[in-house]
């Protein structure tokens with residue numbers, strides 16, 4: 068059992084406001100897999116209420132209300148998809164609540180889960196500042212190489228109008244995504260630059276897992292200043308996680324941003340409408356679209372990626388049952404996959420099945436994590452349906 | 466307080482996989498005299514799914530398979546843990562139609578609504594839960610698994626209606642493990658229309674006239690001025706009026722258009738104002754969210770009473786008098802669930818952290834129950850607290866009800882402490898008289914306290 072210095076969890080009024088109606092229960096992807104009430108948002112709120120209202124009565128009745136390992140595991144059993152918030156009867160800001168609760172627990176001496184601690188160690192390492200490492204040479208300075216994904220022949224503007232914030236995954240793992248984005252921006256004559264070694268992890272994996280200190284204390288401000296120093300008013304990112312963090316978290320940390328944040332899908336829509344982006348090749352396929360939670364429910368971007376897909380000649384676009392605000396999580400988000408990969412993939416199996424029911428030949432989604440997890444889910448569920456990042460898909464059409 | 470009286474925490478939670486497992490568990494429970502408490506979505510307010518003296522809690526959420534959509538016979542067969550919203554979603558995507566569901570559909574389970582004998586959205590046209598189901602599978606306390614009702618046709622005929630015995634039984638007779646639900650062809654359109662009133666008298670008169678007109682709305686929801694004020698308080702867009710009637714039609718376009726016209730004529734004669742389509746659609750999309758403004762409390766106590774439509778005026782006046790006398794913040798929302806039944810859900814906003822104040826507020830629920838009796842209606846639901854009403858509701862019939870309970874569950878393991886008996890953790894019954902006078906006293910106390918802001 069973990070001893071807490073201060074037993075008062077955050078946002079106590081919320082626990083009393085909660086109606087315990089359970090609307091959050093059946094839409095919770097983790098509850099759908101685990102099936103225990105303790106995994107539901109309502110169950111967690113109930114426990115928080117007991118924690119915050121511990122009294123003599125608990126002693127008399129010998130009720131043990133405490134933060135133990137099982138409870139910590141439950142709190143981390145969350146993909147931060149925010150479906151609970153969407154359905155909440157009494158408009159509780161549940162997505163924020165889960166993050167506040169994690170932050171509170173860690174501040175009070177609870178240890179983060181091991182995989183999350185690993186993320187923290189790498190991101191806080193001045194020679195990395197990202198969640199990845201070179202496994203053959205863990206000591207290697209990866210920060211220096213942050214911008215090395217940039218394809219030869221693409222000239223960065225000295226006088227940019229746009230900064231492309233590549234994000235860690237595209238910088239180090241799925242470089243092809245960053246490269247596609249840069250190529251598209253270049254083809255459309257957008258004057259853009261990148262941050263190179265000045266681009267640090269946006270902090271999404273740490274903010275979602277309650278390990279907020281360095282992001283709130285240093286990283287957010289660093290990234291904002293690095294962007295500001297390029298003199299731009301527009302930032303474009305191809306990662307749903309970076310997008311949500313820059314757009315929604317940074318203003319809470321550093322105040323109003325001196326630039327506007329776009330997801331690449333929104334920017335592509337603008338370019339297409341200005342005739343700067345043209346789709347020259349047909350893609351004769353039936354496509355369905357998966358809304359990444361951090362782009363959709365969190366970022367409120369639903370139409371732009373659909374606009375892009377629909378405008379590619381040859382595409383037959385079909386929707387799944389649960390889309391947009393009601394979309395179903397792929398299972399990867401919020402540091403969940405790295406800690407509970409099995410359950411994350413089971414969640415993906417369900418989502419891929421839903422996509423399969425539409426008759427689609429391909430799932431397109433603008434988030435690298437969704438792509439990876441949905442493909443893992445398809446494999447696990449033995450479903451012959453692949454997922455592809457929107458950027459990769461668009462590249463095939465130009 | 467509650468936890469002193471009751472042992473609310475179960476000794477064990479079981480997630481059953483199928484009826485057979487439950488049957489074995491029942492036999493074990495009987496042998497060892499262990500209470501079994503079925504729990505569906507846990508959304509019912511009267512404590513039905515909460516143990517009163519420990520035992521095994523059966524979490525029916527694990528029985529959540531959609532077994533079959535039968536288009537030929539217009540049914541869907543599901544396990545009881547599936548939510549009504551999920552049933553409705555699947556039915557709709559199969560181009561069929563579910564007649565009625567509780568307004569708690571996203572959280573309420575199929576088994577739970579049957580066991581609370583509910584009425585809900587759509588009941589005006591399609592009846593209560595018993596009219597939505599064809600047959601059920603039940604595990605009895607002795608472990609027997611029976612089917613009650615008929616999967617493809619009506620249950621009506623001579624002979625005891627076994628199926629309906631379990632409707633509203635609050636999990637005290639058996640565990641429902643499978644349900645076949647009756648469906649309809651999909652309507653051409655669903656059309657919500659909202660009307661607002663600046664005068665309470667006209668608001669109530671309009672409700673009454675709608676029920677007497679030869680039109681058949683699918684659903685009628687009513688919201689009073691206080692409710693709308695609370696919605697504005699939490700930043701929602703609600704008109705500053707004395708009452709809102711939300712009527713929803715479904716069916717063939719031409720018929721719906723005609724019925725809407727008749728309705729509009731009734732409303733305009735009573736100075737009601739038709740709201741625009743966007744507002745009406747929004748009200749309809751809010752149909753699951755009656756307690757949006759709970760944060761103002763942040764505790765809400767909700768009552769539920771049935772009153773004859775023609776006594777609505779008296780019931781509203783009486784309730785508002787109680788609200789004034791008790792100096793509480795309360796509002797009335799409701800549904801009209803057949804031509805003569807108004808189901809009102811008056812709710813009080815209070816704060817459970819202020820013990821005296823919130824306990825005293827509980828008297829409100831009892832008082833509106835009394836008003837309902839006075840006007841020829843009744844309070845709804847028994848559960849743990851209101852089982853004391855059983856006698857008042859059924860008179861001598863109570864003995865028959867006890868006989869039924871004893872013959873099906875002679876071991877008293879099925880959800881003890883509910884419906885037929887209000888019993889605390891020490892087996893001490895909640896005395897009806899003590900309960901009533903206690904509640905009265907609390908009401909007096911609340912009236913002495915300062916007014917709630």
Ligand SMILES: Cc1cc2nc3c(=O)[nH]c(=O)nc-3n(C[C@H](O)[C@H](O)[C@H](O)COP(=O)(O)OP(=O)(O)OC[C@H]3O[C@@H](n4cnc5c(N)ncnc54)[C@H](O)[C@@H]3O)c2cc1C
Nearest residue numbers: 505506507508509513568569574576577578580583636641
């Ligand atoms: C916002 C809100 C709106 C509501 N609107 C309505 C409404 O419109 N109409 C209405 O009727 N009610 C309404 N209710 C009350 C409640 O939601 C319903 O009664 C609902 O049907 C209960 O279902 P549940 O699955 O949550 O049941 P629970 O609360 O889990 O259980 C209710 C009772 O049924 C028993 N039970 C549950 N499952 C089984 C089973 N499989 N076998 C045997 N016994 C079982 C339990 O033991 C308990 O006694 C509302 C509640 C809320 C919070």
